[in-house]
Amino acid sequence: MTSTDASGSARRVRTACSYDCGGRCLLEVEVSGDRVQHIGTDAAPDSRVQACGRGLAQGEVARAPDRLTRPLRRVGERGSGDFVPISWDEALTTVAGELARVRDHHGPESVFLMDSYGSLGALHNTSNTARRFFSLFGGSTTRWGNTSLEGAIFASRATFGAALTGSTRDTFLSSRLIFLWGWNPVVTRFGPDTVGYLEKARQGGARIVCVDPRRSPSAVALADEWVPIRPGTDAAMLIAMAHVMITEGLHDRSFLATHTAGFDLFADSVRGTADGVPKTPQWAEAITGVPARTIERLAREYATIRPAALCAGWAPGRSAFGEQYHRAAQVLCAMTGNLGVEGGWVAGGTGILPLGSLAKSLPVPKASGPVLHGTELYDALLRGKAGGYPADLKLLYVVGSNFLNQFLNVNHGVEALKAPEFVVAHELFLTPTARHADVVLPVTHFLERDDVGQPWAGGPYVMGMEKALEPLGETRSDLEIFTELASRLGIADYNGKTDAEWLREFVAATPGLPAFETLKREGVHRLDPDRPWVAFREQIEDPTGHPFRTPSGKIEIYSQKLAELGDPLIPPVPTFLTAWEGPGHALAARYPLQLVSPHSRGRINSQGGNIPRLKALADDELWLNPEDAAHRGIASGDRVRVSSDRGELSVIARVTDRIVPGVVSLDAGAWYRPDGTGVDRGGSVNVLTGGRRSPGGAFPGSTCLVEVDKEAPQR
Ligand SMILES: Nc1nc2c(c(=O)[nH]1)N[C@H]1C(S)=C(S)[C@@H](COP(=O)(O)OP(=O)(O)OC[C@H]3O[C@@H](n4cnc5c(=O)[nH]c(N)nc54)[C@H](O)[C@@H]3O)O[C@H]1N2
Ligand SMILES: Nc1nc2c(c(=O)[nH]1)N[C@H]1C(S)=C(S)[C@@H](COP(=O)(O)OP(=O)(O)OC[C@H]3O[C@@H](n4cnc5c(=O)[nH]c(N)nc54)[C@H](O)[C@@H]3O)O[C@H]1N2
Numbered sequence: 272m273t274s275t276d277a278s279g280s281a282r283r284v285r286t287a288c289s290y291d292c293g294g295r296c297l298l299e300v301e302v303s304g305d306r307v308q309h310i311g312t313d314a315a316p317d318s319r320v321q322a323c324g325r326g327l328a329q330g331e332v333a334r335a336p337d338r339l340t341r342p343l344r345r346v347g348e349r350g351s352g353d354f355v356p357i358s359w360d361e362a363l364t365t366v367a368g369e370l371a372r373v374r375d376h377h378g379p380e381s382v383f384l385m386d387s388y389g390s391l392g393a394l395h396n397t398s399n400t401a402r403r404f405f406s407l408f409g410g411s412t413t414r415w416g417n418t419s420l421e422g423a424i425f426a427s428r429a430t431f432g433a434a435l436t437g438s439t440r441d442t443f444l445s446s447r448l449i450f451l452w453g454w455n456p457v458v459t460r461f462g463p464d465t466v467g468y469l470e471k472a473r474q475g476g477a478r479i480v481c482v483d484p485r486r487s488p489s490a491v492a493l494a495d496e497w498v499p500i501r502p503g504t505d506a507a508m509l510i511a512m513a514h515v516m517i518t519e520g521l522h523d524r525s526f527l528a529t530h531t532a533g534f535d536l537f538a539d540s541v542r543g544t545a546d547g548v549p550k551t552p553q554w555a556e557a558i559t560g561v562p563a564r565t566i567e568r569l570a571r572e573y574a575t576i577r578p579a580a581l582c583a584g585w586a587p588g589r590s591a592f593g594e595q596y597h598r599a600a601q602v603l604c605a606m607t608g609n610l611g612v613e614g615g616w617v618a619g620g621t622g623i624l625p626l627g628s629l630a631k632s633l634p635v636p637k638a639s640g641p642v643l644h645g646t647e648l649y650d651a652l653l654r655g656k657a658g659g660y661p662a663d664l665k666l667l668y669v670v671g672s673n674f675l676n677q678f679l680n681v682n683h684g685v686e687a688l689k690a691p692e693f694v695v696a697h698e699l700f701l702t703p704t705a706r707h708a709d710v711v712l713p714v715t716h717f718l719e720r721d722d723v724g725q726p727w728a729g730g731p732y733v734m735g736m737e738k739a740l741e742p743l744g745e746t747r748s749d750l751e752i753f754t755e756l757a758s759r760l761g762i763a764d765y766n767g768k769t770d771a772e773w774l775r776e777f778v779a780a781t782p783g784l785p786a787f788e789t790l791k792r793e794g795v796h797r798l799d800p801d802r803p804w805v806a807f808r809e810q811i812e813d814p815t816g817h818p819f820r821t822p823s824g825k826i827e828i829y830s831q832k833l834a835e836l837g838d839p840l841i842p843p844v845p846t847f848l849t850a851w852e853g854p855g856h857a858l859a860a861r862y863p864l865q866l867v868s869p870h871s872r873g874r875i876n877s878q879g880g881n882i883p884r885l886k887a888l889a890d891d892e893l894w895l896n897p898e899d900a901a902h903r904g905i906a907s908g909d910r911v912r913v914s915s916d917r918g919e920l921s922v923i924a925r926v927t928d929r930i931v932p933g934v935v936s937l938d939a940g941a942w943y944r945p946d947g948t949g950v951d952r953g954g955s956v957n958v959l960t961g962g963r964r965s966p967g968g969a970f971p972g973s974t975c976l977v978e979v980d981k982e983a984p985q986r
């Protein structure tokens with residue numbers, strides 16, 4: 272444990288963010304007394320773990336004036352924000368009492384655990400701490416459907432029999448062509464080393480093409496070519512690229528014969544043998560808005576310039592039939608033989624690499640209990656069993672999630688949050704979600720805890736995290752809170768160890784790591800392999816010895832498992848399916864513009880939305896094309912009303928040709944702040960979004976039609 276230097280002179284500690292951005296970047300924190308004087312990242316042993324502006328602002332986050340420091344009990348209506356501070360004893364007694372009451376009277380499935388990605392340390396992990404508790408509690412209803420990449424996970428399982436498809440970023444140094452397809456790592460990072468390797472690849476002669484409805488910061492900084500595309504139509508463009516390769520004989524026949532199953536069935540579908548519609552570049556042009564000639568050229572380039580990396584981002588997959596886009600991208604990777612080789616890339620999910628990764632984190636015993644997809648939560652809260660859901664949800668338990676802001680259809684959420692008998696949230700701040708809780712339990716910030724962490728993928732290193740500050744006020748970690756609740760509820764075995772004991776155990780179980788105390792002092796420990804880690808290298812180099820974990824043992828272009836589902840909306844070969852909300856849909860008469868909602872430079876999802884230094888980094892204006900603006904008499908700087916079938920918000924417009932006509936963009940994560948008339952003045956984009964999950968489970972944030980009008984000046 273570190274202690275504050277009595278003389279008040281500064282000390283330095285090394286830690287890393289535990290946020291859900293794929294980072295885990297080095298923070299060198301200079302602390303004096305209870306304050307962070309400065310956070311730097313320059314002494315990093317190499318540029319590959321350097322922190323971004325969000326990391327460097329964590330001193331302000333941890334000591335923000337609106338940090339919650341005491342447990343709160345609601346006194347006004349839900350959502351009113353009227354709370355009074357209470358003691359921990361009262362808070363824990365109330366929460367334990369409600370948990371026991373609901374479990375004993377209605378069954379544990381009447382508790383819904385809403386855990387999310389607030390903190391992703393190995394120990395202080397908002398999901399593991401909560402899931403461990405509720406497993407031992409007797410179960411609960413939980414959520415399925417990863418908001419980030421469920422489409423990619425679904426597709427990767429079908430195609431490769433694996434959810435994890437990550438490679439280390441140094442593989443880009445061998446790439447001669449790189450597609451940033453709906454991927455904007457200049458803002459979203461995906462590990463602190465991604466952009467550096469992309470820059471190096473480009474300096475070494477790789478051509479970079481960005482396919483995105485927006486000329487994103489990555490398109491500006493990294494790309495040789497920007498290909499604007501209509502949101503939600505990527506599968507059509509990819510399938511048309513396959514058409515070009517097939518008709519021109521550019522596909523890698525020997526790779527396909529050795530490693531894949533079902534290519535002929537896909538080729539039939541591309542040619543239109545059964546439906547009479549050949550999936551030509553002209554066909555795709557009408558759907559995507561991308562000129563047929565561009566599609567042809569890019570198909571030829573991807574098939575002939577090798578090795579090439581098709582980095583298929585997750586945003587295009589967070590759409591109506593998002594999994595089809597991922598499946599199509601995966602098939603193209605296989606058709607060009609760019610899989611399992613250095614310089615190639617597997618379009619898919621990601622995940623901690625199976626190399627020297629941290630062997631242990633807080634264990635979560637298996638629990639049985641019903642699951643609901645995140646997009647079903649509000650309807651389930653409102654209708655329960657009568658609506659066909661597995662339980663009547665009486666108690667909502669929220670840990671590390673600002674779902675009201677971050678899930679689709681905020682107004683529906685506000686209605687649904689009136690329904691449960693009791694709502695608890697563990698939070699740092701009174702977020703839009705926490706405002707709707709009955710009891711809010713104040714948690715520590717990661718700068719106030721020891722931990723260890725590892726980035727999502729591609730970052731072959733482990734970070735030791737040393738506590739820099741004492742917990743603010745009366746805050747406690749999620750682990751401490753659950754430990755207390757477990758003891759009040761008579762749950763044995765939730766936590767019999769100190770933090771240091773857990774952490775020593777996790778680190779000791781991992782070959783190649785120094786002891787926890789050393790790791791904590793050093794900060795970064797790299798586990799670099801001697802050559803790039805490439806997903807599926809073994810399967811490609813030695814197909815007999817290392818089959819894929821699919822029914823055929825091969826890359827399944829035609830998926831036997833999907834065929835067995837017999838669901839026309841989950842076809843066995845990648846297929847473009849028209850979204851349930853989009854151009855040409857009846858709703859487009861009233862709401863003619865498509866909306867995308869990228870992740871912000873100034874936030875991690877919604878986190879940072881209340882911090883001035885981070886707000887200043889964010890771009891919270893609505894981007895719209897000059898053509899669309901002219902029709903509506905809108906100029907940059909005008910306040911506009913954006914409306915959808917689900918709600919309305921008010922923001923400032925930016926007119927820019929960096930977005931394709933017919934599409935507008937507003938970054939996700941600004942905090943919901945409704946005025947008296949139900950219009951959101953905070954610019955929380957999910958006031959506009961809505962709808963059901965994709966058949967494969969993707970969270971369809973970018974399937975959304977809106978209209979934009981100039982707002983009459985306020986009096
Ligand atoms: N700064 C920052 N970094 C983050 C996060 C954050 O909030 N802030 N969040 C983290 C998390 S949780 C995640 S899951 C990742 C998200 O990472 P991504 O999903 O990659 O990020 P997005 O910003 O949503 O989208 C990337 C790009 O896709 C484009 N796009 C949107 N829809 C489509 C489409 O239909 N087709 C095509 N071709 N392009 C499209 C957007 O314009 C954007 O430029 O980022 C992580 N990193
Ligand atoms: N329209 C649209 N919506 C989107 C997206 C999009 O692209 N467009 N992206 C989606 C994606 S990819 C994601 S991942 C989701 C994210 O959805 P969430 O995971 O709900 O997003 P966050 O805003 O990161 O909320 C995490 C909360 O945890 C709290 N927190 C931080 N540390 C701790 C801790 O140690 N303990 C506890 N108890 N709490 C802590 C933070 O204060 C914050 O309020 O949003 C999704 N929503």
Ligand SMILES: [Mo]
Binds near residue numbers: 291418419420
């Ligand atoms: Mo995410």
